[in-house]
Amino acid sequence: xPKKIFNYGRQFIDKxxxxxxxSVLKSDFLTQGKLVEKFEKNFSKITNSKFxxxxxxxxxxxxxxxxxxxxxxxxxxxxxxxxxxxxxNAAIMCGANVIFADVxxxxxxxxxxxxxxxxxxxxxxxLKVKAFVTVHLxxxxxxxxxxxxxxxxxxxxxxxxxxxxxxxxxxxxxxKVKVGSxxxxxxxxxxxHPVKNITTGEGGMVNTKHxxxxxxxxxxxxxxxxxxxxxxxxxNNGIGSNNTKNMWYYEMQCLGYNYRLSDISSxxxxxxxxxxxxxxxxxxxIVLYYDHFFKKKSKLLNPILKKKNSIxxxxxxxxxxxxxxxxxxxxxxxxxxxxxxxxCQVHYIPLNKQPFYQSFSNDIFFGSENYxxxxxxxxxxxxLNKKDVKFIAEKCIKTVEDLTKNVCR
Ligand SMILES: *Cc1c(COP(=O)(O)O)cnc(C)c1O
Numbered sequence: 531x532p533k534k535i536f537n538y539g540r541q542f543i544d545k546x547x548x549x550x551x552x553s554v555l556k557s558d559f560l561t562q563g564k565l566v567e568k569f570e571k572n573f574s575k576i577t578n579s580k581f582x583x584x585x586x587x588x589x590x591x592x593x594x595x596x597x598x599x600x601x602x603x604x605x606x607x608x609x610x611x612x613x614x615x616x617x618x619n620a621a622i623m624c625g626a627n628v629i630f631a632d633v634x635x636x637x638x639x640x641x642x643x644x645x646x647x648x649x650x651x652x653x654x655x656x657l658k659v660k661a662f663v664t665v666h667l668x669x670x671x672x673x674x675x676x677x678x679x680x681x682x683x684x685x686x687x688x689x690x691x692x693x694x695x696x697x698x699x700x701x702x703x704x705x706k707v708k709v710g711s712x713x714x715x716x717x718x719x720x721x722x723h724p725v726k727n728i729t730t731g732e733g734g735m736v737n738t739k740h741x742x743x744x745x746x747x748x749x750x751x752x753x754x755x756x757x758x759x760x761x762x763x764x765x766n767n768g769i770g771s772n773n774t775k776n777m778w779y780y781e782m783q784c785l786g787y788n789y790r791l792s793d794i795s796s797x798x799x800x801x802x803x804x805x806x807x808x809x810x811x812x813x814x815x816i817v818l819y820y821d822h823f824f825k826k827k828s829k830l831l832n833p834i835l836k837k838k839n840s841i842x843x844x845x846x847x848x849x850x851x852x853x854x855x856x857x858x859x860x861x862x863x864x865x866x867x868x869x870x871x872x873x874c875q876v877h878y879i880p881l882n883k884q885p886f887y888q889s890f891s892n893d894i895f896f897g898s899e900n901y902x903x904x905x906x907x908x909x910x911x912x913x914l915n916k917k918d919v920k921f922i923a924e925k926c927i928k929t930v931e932d933l934t935k936n937v938c939r
Contacts, residue, residue: 532871539725542912577710581744588721591734592620610640635900666695697843730795754786823923847910
């Protein structure tokens, strides 16, 4: 057994987090107290967003986003073939259809031309496209201004699945724009799962710049229930609304969900957000240190292409190896790494290859196949020290070299 096990990602929890959470446990409210709002406010500030609505996880954030724009059975959404299944699943949960867009084989990201191609395909099939979802894979921003301009021209919503990219900024004509500010999108969604850049255990957030979407999502998050009397002035439905002074009165205006975030989770979110700058700085340092090793010591392993217009808050460290050309069985590489205590992962298997989605498309996505075949993630998280990073990098290089030699013999 190896001495130390390294997973591709993990949370970092300190005394302040524990203090923050335990004070909620001693208070009157475990959920629906004051901390949810405070977390949302702090999150808005950090992401430069007009509105932030917290929710139970990144998947419910996506579901709320799609529901809020009225996505339904007659419509479809365009989603990158390389992403976590939840990006597409949330659209299916609205009864909608999903069309996949190919990705840039070097970054795994769907850019404007990929969306254009998928959009034309959808239109030729007579489908009504309601939204594009751009995924800032690994933390690198897509060229979102270009995608947004195209979406706006075609009157399509643009939703950012920003689950990887809390803290990332992108450059538009030398101006820095924050992911989640929705300057070039309608909605952005985040996840606070323990592997993400900050955690609340489980948790999510929806950012938007539109007041009407903010209102709708607040409604959908809590069973479609309204208590604010300003929303039902002058009602007369015989159950007490005529007299809005009735203290017990509330009304359900649409079918909603219980997608609320608790105060326990929000307390953790608040203390984690305070550390975001530190988290990002450390992640950037680790990425530079890995890059330095791989560039100096190996031609077989290539760090993923760094986009020039993305000031990236890295979620994953992705390496690319041409396993096929080098005749290295990927599975054996993964096994040898695991035996050394290093758990690699693939982000992600193309969605169109999943049994559930196979019937959605017969197309071959060359960019996505190519990205999938070559790419894998090695450990990147706050708790890694320089020695760990050096150990992991050296083992990667040595394992690949050994495997190529075995083949030659
Ligand atoms: C993590 C993640 C999600 C889902 O978030 P959960 O909080 O796990 O529901 C969705 N999309 C992407 C790209 C993710 O990385």
